[in-house]
Amino acid sequence: GQNIDQPTEMTATEGAIVQINCTYQTSGFNGLFWYQQHAGEAPTFLSYNVLDGLEEKGRFSSFLSRSKGYSYLLLKELQMKDSASYLCAVRDRTAGNKLTFGGGTRVLVKP
């Protein structure tokens, strides 16, 4: 089976940086995804990591360490519109490449 852990909630100030950690256990790791989900809306794709290292996309970066079963999503220059839930998801090739999601981290950006 798979176990994915991420903090439930985080609060940060507009303009600041927030790092959301995700740890996972899986037998057939085949990629890790981060999604953003605003309340009442569908998840939208943010990033994908399959090799170790940092992937940067504008204000958002995602890091992966496969040996540690660890990833983080870094949000820089926070804006009010970044208030949302951030979902970490792992794909497992031994489970038909299905995506298993963590419970999500709700980020609240304050002025």
Next chain:
Amino acid sequence: ETGVTQSPTHLIKTRGQQVTLRCSSQSGHNTVSWYQQALGQGPQFIFQYYREEENGRGNFPPRFSGLQFPNYSSELNVNALELDDSALYLCASSPVGGENSYEQYFGPGTRLTVT
């Protein structure tokens, strides 16, 4: 390019009834996955369809069933509804199934309430 669409947006059913939810994949996508998302939780994988065949299933009972049609649209059927089935049901499509499947594009979801 048309995105993933789902219908209906909201639905209220009574315990014991049956429900069918529909999803139209993004143009060019032949793989569709269904997820159940309870309030405050992450999506839980129900099953995936690739070229009209079930291609993986999560830990859901047989009363959750699905279909994929030749035009790659899909249905999720739930029989004998239970109160715990109340959730947001998300459909996601991707261009290729299996090893090369990558980004999944989610539809807006169907909010199902079972009373």
